[in-house]
Amino acid sequence: IFGLDSVESVLPYEYTAFDFCSEKTMKRPSENLGQVLFGERIEPSPYKFEFKKPVVCQKVCTRTYDTNNPSDKAKLDFLKKGMLLNYQHHWIVDNMPVTWCYDVEDGQKFCNPGFPIGCYVTEAGRPKDACVVNSNFNEKDAFYIFNHVDITIYYHIVEHEQLGARLVAAKIEPKSYDNPNNDSPCTGGPKFLKNKHTGVFNIPYTYSINFVEDKNIRWASRWDYILESMPHTNIQWFSIMNSLVIVLFLSGMVAMIMLRTLHKDIARYNQMDSVEDAQEEFGWKLVHGDVFRPPRKGMLLSVFLGSGTQIFIMTFVTLFFACLGFLSPANRGALMTCAVVLWVLLGTPAGYVAARLYKSFGGEKWKTNVLLTAFLCPGVVFADFFVMNLILWGEGSSAAMPFGTLVAILALWFCISVPLTFIGAYFGFKKAGIEHPVRTNQIPRQIPEQSFYTKPFPGIVMGGILPFGCIFIQLFFILNSIWSHQMYYMFGFLFLVFIILVITCSEATILLCYFHLCAEDYHWQWRSFLTSGFTAVYFLVYAIHYFFSKLQITGLASTILYFGYTMIMALIFFLFTGTIGFFACFWFVTKIYSVVKVD
Known part of the structure; x- marks a missing residue:
């Protein structure tokens, strides 16, 4: 049992927070870093069973509350709040999620890796959430408690092996029993609690277990029935095709520039014989003496590019391992653990x-540069994360990182990441500077009046549209997995979209960079970084739209947490995409000016 969460709240809670039956004799298993960051706190279960020994209505415990006792009243109020916000149990057996399968539209069956603790019927008699599945839940202004579970364990016999049998599925059906007679507890109508109940209230918890042999499910495919109930594959293929169309369009544009326009320009420039011909020329050739002029605030740009490179390599390696199956949902917390460790290294x-x-860029304050690289971007992320953690601590959520883990994260940062950054910077400063194909003039060239489309801001805004268009459908599924607690497993699609994003950011930036150079504007460094980095602004706008249109999150704390974590994701995405755009543009500018004869 590893906790409860809700689509109506960002705050996950430990299993014991709702005062359910608990196991006090067994030691709780340890979690990895990724599980701690996601708020998964695994508890030993009080629901015991032995293989192929069915259990019928076994009593676990009875919880008694007296509303005249302030402590009991607080526990009961918290339980009611959990039902009101549709909090879900998450149980695991043999590392498999225990699923609640129910029928949905078009005869489809949806298997949810969680089941509700209860539900609420409003004062008007309207059932909410899971109360719609039972017509007997008709008491107005009442909370119905799922105090009984029917668990079905599916297995198959393994021949020629010592294991004997393997578990291939675990399904659960939550039920509610009033249990008026202790001798036969699973009887009576549904168990409900009136909203304004006073006095003593008892909740007996029971369970039944049945074993079913299923020879059709292979052990290697035992997750398939959960994943198949999440029908997103067709939409994913549509997303990929949509992205590929954009990439082909941009590739055609860049190819036309590189093969036709630039080829003709270079041939014409290299065949110039007279001064009159030279005076007639205009465009990107005229700014060759300024194109490699150091940008304003080169220190900040270099720091951003250093952090962006770190994020880019981390993302690539993490997704590569995920595609190989090492970071599947079966390895709980492995994805986040891998990402954090890679970032540190x-x-x-x-x-x-x-x-x-x-x-x-001609900078000389190397100490400041190293310190900013090691502390600026990671420091902003950590400060945001720490503030969010304080809110989680205040709310008593299981997602609040323990103090010891927080110290461990700081130790990884200061004792491993920072020294490695200093080592990298040492070799970077020791190496000779990047040699440019053309010399830079001493006096900067005056930039002519620009049209609306070649001014910095419109170009930057336009540059982020196409990369965002490639990823926004994939982004929907990623946000669903984070905030709606759905399983994300399509890492092959994600890796493909990652490659498409890299290509699209590069081509869109190169295209706009060429137009700006033709307009004799040679300030390409910051512009190339911000052009593709502006995709993060569209991501932020989409995340705000997603919050108001798709989520049902309520409460000030949950809202602050959503936007706090979204800001971290937007910053990381900004550095990532901006770095791609800069290096693509850097390659392009170096390439075109290296093949032109300059007097």
Whole structure:
């Protein structure tokens, strides 16, 4: 049993927070870093069974509450709040989620890896959430408690192995019994609690277990029945095709520029014989003496690019391992653990890239550069995360990181990531600066008056539209997995979309960079970073739309937590996409000016 969560609240809670029956004799298993970050707190279960020994209406415990006792009243109120917000149990057997399967539209069956603790019928007699499944739940202004569960364990016999049998599915059906007679507890009508109940209230918890042999389900495919009930594959293929169309369009545009326009330009420039011909030329050739001029605030740009490189490599390696199946949902918390460990170990490329670029920009404050690379972006993320953690602590949520884990995260940052960043920066500053194909003039060239479309802001805004168009459908499923507690398992699709995003950001930035250079605007460094980085702004706008249109989150704490964590994701995405755009543009500018004869 690893806790409860709700789609109407960002706050997960430990199993014991709702005063259910608990197991006090067994030691709770340890969780990995990813599980702690996601608020999964595994508890030993009081629901015991032995293989192939059915259990019928076994009593677990009885909880008694007296509303005249302030402590009991607080526990009962918290339980009612949990039912009102549709909090769900999450149980596991043999690392398999115990699922609640029920019929939905078109004869389909949906298997939810969780089941509700109860439900509420309003004063008007309207059943909410799980109360709609039972017509007997008709008491107005009452909370119905699912105090009994029927568990069905599916298995198959393994021949020629010592294991004997393997569990291939675990399904549960929550029920409610009033239990008026202790001799036969699973009897009577549904158990409900009036909203304004006073006095003593008893909740007996019971369970039944049945075993069914199923020879059709292979052990390697035992997760399939859960994943197949999440019908997203067709939409995913539509998303991929949509993204590929955008990529082909951009590739065609870039190819046309590279093969036709640039080829003709370069041939014409290299065949110029007279001064009159040279005076007639205009466009990107005229700014060759300024195109590699160091940008304003080069220190900040180099720091952003160092952090962006760290995030890019981390994302690529994590998704690659996920595609190989090492980070599947069966390995709980493995995805987040892998990402955090990789980020810590990738301090060296961050320091190297930041130092090398800062040196090429002519910077001399190398100590400041290294310190900012090691602390600026990670510090902003940690500060936001710490504030969110304080809110979770205040709310008593299981997602609140324990103090010891917080210290461990800081130790990983200061004792591993920071020294590695210094090592990378040392090699970056020691290496010679990046050699540019053309010399930079001493006096900056005046930039002519720009049209509306070649001004910085409109170009940056337009640049983020196409990359966002490639990912927004995939983004919907990722946000669903985070905030609606759905399982995300389609890492092959995600890796493909990741590659498409990299290509789209690169091509859109190159395209706009070429137009700006033709307009004799040579300030391409920050513009290339912000052009593709502006995709993060569209991501933020979409996340706000998703919050108001798709989620049912209520409460100030949950709202603050949603937007706090969204800001962290937007910052990481900004650095990631901005870095892709800069290096694509850097390659493009270096390439075109290296093949032109410059007098």
